[in-house]
Structure formats: structure tokens, C-alpha cells
Amino acid sequence: MRVLLSTYGTRGDVEPLVALAVRLRALGAEVRMCAPPDEEFARRLAGLGIQLVPVGPPVRTMMRGTGLPSAAELSRYRTEMLDTQFAVFPAAVDGCDVLVAAGLAQIGARSVAEAAGIRYVYASYSAVNLPSPHHAPPPRPGWPEPEADDNPTRWEWDAHQVNAQFREVLNGHRASLGLPPVDDVRDHVYTDRPWLAADPVLGPWRETPGLDVVQTGAWTLPDERPLPADLLAFLDAGTPPVYVGFGSLHPSPDTARRAVEAIRAQGHRVLVSRGWAELDLVDGRADCFAIGEVSHQSLFGRVAAVVHHGGAGTTLTAARAGVPQVVVALQLADNSYWAGRVADLDIGAALDSADPSVESLNIAFKTALAPATRARAKALGTELRTDGAAVAANLLLGTLR
Structure with a gap:
């Protein structure tokens, strides 16, 4: 079995997929990972024998300073990232049986998996990132906040903003791959059966119509490094x-x-x-x-x-x-x-x-x-689990087999 993992972000975005990669390799799978090209991530993956496929600019460079880039700069970064995904993902996914994408930036992953004819799994690290009437969507930098107070309306506004940013560009890439257009980009990326890599006690999912969420537990590894x-x-x-x-x-x-x-x-x-x-x-x-x-x-x-x-x-x-x-x-x-x-x-x-x-x-x-x-x-x-990555790895490979 060959698995492609993909994320873009800081260490908090990368480390859970590292944990999943280690558990998958222990079960005999071959793993490669699309991640930012920052030196610390490259060292981390190389030390574990995991192939890094660099995607996008270094995250640390983008995170400098106490303020975020302007709304216009963020919009440009997002479009460039989507173009980069369609340039990099097709070669990265070659020979793989499944693509697991985690995080909010993975707009192109499902389309590439669809074109390759392989399985696609979307994973979130927090329940708040998945649409539900039980909570409001988290703020997305550079996008205006809606005036509405009710959660369903706020999620509708969130979907509108995602479509405004990505739909035209995404569907252009899909057309070049011979794929039909998508109408709702956010739901297309998330699927109707996303995985939630969060502890069920610390960050539980509340049942929501239309989403069959698979909560595996958080994806972590033991870190037994001695203190200096x-x-x-x-x-x-x-x-x-x-x-x-x-x-x-x-x-x-x-x-x-x-x-x-x-x-x-x-x-x-x-x-x-x-x-x-x-x-x-x-x-x-x-x-x-x-x-x-x-x-x-x-x-x-x-x-x-x-x-x-x-x-x-x-x-x-x-x-x-x-x-x-x-x-x-x-x-x-x-x-x-x-x-x-x-x-x-x-x-x-x-x-x-x-x-x-x-x-x-x-x-x-x-x-x-x-x-x-x-x-x-x-x-x-004493109530929190430590087996989330192992649960996810077994589930992923078990369904593939």
C-alpha cells in the first residue's frame, strides 16, 4: 500500500500527519508527504525516513512579524497555493492508493485524487473546522466576518467566501483534468465523511445531519527526548x-x-x-x-x-x-x-x-x-487517549485492503 499525506501550515499542522505516517509505516505501508519546505520539517521527515514532497513557500517566512499579511496578499497566496497543488500533486500521488489531506489549505487534493482514480480522505484536527449548527466557523484571516449571529447563517457565509476565493480557479484546473465542475468548494473538500483527529473527551464531535464524522482520536507520537x-x-x-x-x-x-x-x-x-x-x-x-x-x-x-x-x-x-x-x-x-x-x-x-x-x-x-x-x-x-494515530492507520489500511 502506498499513501500520500498532505498538509500545509505550521508544526501543529505537520506533526499529526507525521504521527500517522509512522503508524502507517509500522503496518507496512509506503508513505510520502506533501508539506511546506521549511528546514525543520525537512529534517523531521528525513530523520524518520519519510519522503518529503515540498509544496508552497516556507511557512516560517510567512509567519514573521506580529501581524498577518494583508487581505489582498492572503488572497494571492491562496490562489498561488492552489495552482502549486495542481502542479505538484499529480506526480506526488503517482503509484499511491489513497491521499489523506489535512487542514484548511487542501483545496486541490480531492480533484487530483479523483483524476488518479484513488481514494481520498479529508481530516480535521478540530471539530470547530467542520460545519455544524452547534458551533460557528472559525475566523479565516483576510475574509470579512458576517454580521449574523446564528451558526447556520455564518456557515453559509463561510461557504460563500470559500467559493468566491477558489471556485473559478478550482474548476478551471478540474476542466483541464477532464473533471466536472463543483458547485460548493468547501463541502467538496471536506466530503460527507471527514475524519476528526481530535480526542473525543477534549474535543468531541456533536452529531450533525449530513456529516458522518469519523473521530479517530488525536494523532500523536510519544516524545521521550530528555530535557536539556x-x-x-x-x-x-x-x-x-x-x-x-x-x-x-x-x-x-x-x-x-x-x-x-x-x-x-x-x-x-x-x-x-x-x-x-x-x-x-x-x-x-x-x-x-x-x-x-x-x-x-x-x-x-x-x-x-x-x-x-x-x-x-x-x-x-x-x-x-x-x-x-x-x-x-x-x-x-x-x-x-x-x-x-x-x-x-x-x-x-x-x-x-x-x-x-x-x-x-x-x-x-x-x-x-x-x-x-x-x-x-x-x-x-487520565481520561485522554493516546492511540488516535494507530486507530486511523488501521482504519485507513483496513478499508483499502
Whole structure:
């Protein structure tokens, strides 16, 4: 069996497919992956013996700065990405039995699979990305938000925006492949049986007419890398610190500074993860330590709380570690959804401002660091599954065979 996996985005978009690739290879499948050409992704896949098919520009370059590209620039990027997919995917899918596409940028994948006569599976990492009357669609950068408050109308507006951006270009490519046009681009990409690679306790799917969602559990791998010696020395030198990190996103410098100030006000030490924003708030005081890329699975069990941006992977890793969370939702993609899940489950606090005040951060930390919150977070951690990638790999290959 040969499988082509495809995604485009930051580490949070790539790592789940890496986990699926490893599980598929363990079952004897051959795997190649379409992903951004960033050096860190190339190293990651090469280290696992997975062939990388580079698609699009490096993501880190696009993510520089605290602001997003303009609406016009984003529209151009999206069209160029679709053209690139039709240029790259046909050769990448050659000899494959199935194409698994994950994420919001995979507009051309199903058409290429259709032309090749192979199976196509769409996967989402968060329930909020799939149409349902139970939630509103997440914001899409560069596109206007509708004035309507009801979820069905907002999803209709979302479909309209997707069609306005992609339908003409997509159908032009489909015509060149001898395929009929599609009317609803978003539903065409998602299919009526999408997969949901999210934990059913942390991010459950609520039954929705018209969608037969297959929830496999989150796609992750064990990360047993030891922590660096200097980090271990800091951890061992005092009480558990509070971790602050925003992954690939670039928060306002004031956000990180205020978070450190609020954590210190609660009497806790601080760990600052530099991330793609290259944060470095160490001011010479012994209670604050800056770190680079480390294993969150090894680290989070040793911290008092995790402050983050609401990424699916960070939210899951912190929840599995049984540690309280403070989510500063940066209003991108599924950030607000995961912030809401943390609040709904009472395993921490959620801030709906991308630039929260010290006062609101103080209140959030009091909530997250309370003994009752820690007890709930610890209890929830025992309920979360770790077999999602294996479940998906067995399901995928089982149906193909």
C-alpha cells in the first residue's frame, strides 16, 4: 500500500500527519508527504525516513512579524497555493492508493485524487473546522466576518467566501483534468465523511445531519527526548514554574511581558519558550528561564501551569499531563475553540483578547493555579487517549485492503 499525506501550515499542522505516517509505516505501508519546505520539517521527515514532497513557500517566512499579511496578499497566496497543488500533486500521488489531506489549505487534493482514480480522505484536527449548527466557523484571516449571529447563517457565509476565493480557479484546473465542475468548494473538500483527529473527551464531535464524522482520536507520537541539562537544573532549583509559550505565533511583546509579570505576582517562577517569535524575557532574575525547542511531553508534567495560544497540540499535551492551562487565544483558526474547551472543562482559564491586561491575566492565573483546578486537570488527564494515530492507520489500511 502506498499513501500520500498532505498538509500545509505550521508544526501543529505537520506533526499529526507525521504521527500517522509512522503508524502507517509500522503496518507496512509506503508513505510520502506533501508539506511546506521549511528546514525543520525537512529534517523531521528525513530523520524518520519519510519522503518529503515540498509544496508552497516556507511557512516560517510567512509567519514573521506580529501581524498577518494583508487581505489582498492572503488572497494571492491562496490562489498561488492552489495552482502549486495542481502542479505538484499529480506526480506526488503517482503509484499511491489513497491521499489523506489535512487542514484548511487542501483545496486541490480531492480533484487530483479523483483524476488518479484513488481514494481520498479529508481530516480535521478540530471539530470547530467542520460545519455544524452547534458551533460557528472559525475566523479565516483576510475574509470579512458576517454580521449574523446564528451558526447556520455564518456557515453559509463561510461557504460563500470559500467559493468566491477558489471556485473559478478550482474548476478551471478540474476542466483541464477532464473533471466536472463543483458547485460548493468547501463541502467538496471536506466530503460527507471527514475524519476528526481530535480526542473525543477534549474535543468531541456533536452529531450533525449530513456529516458522518469519523473521530479517530488525536494523532500523536510519544516524545521521550530528555530535557536539556540547564533546564533540568532550573526545574530542580525551586518550585514548579509556569510555562509561557506561543509556538509558531507572534504575540504582542506586551502580552508575554504581562504574563511574566502576572505569574511573578502569584509567587511562581517562569519558563519562557522562545518559539518562532524568538521571545526572550530573561531579565537577569533567577526566577525566569528561557528555553528553545524541547519535548513538551517531558516538560509539562513538571510545571505548575501552561500558558499558550490555544493550539490543538499544546492544548492536548498539557491536558494529558494533567496540568492547568491559561489560553490567550490569538484569534486565529481554532485558537478560540480550544480556549473555550479549556474553560468548559474547568481545567484552566481562557482569555478572549489577544492582548490581555495584567489584571485579566492575574485573575486567570488565580483560577488556573487554584487547587480545585489542578485536581480537575489531573483527573481529566487520565481520561485522554493516546492511540488516535494507530486507530486511523488501521482504519485507513483496513478499508483499502
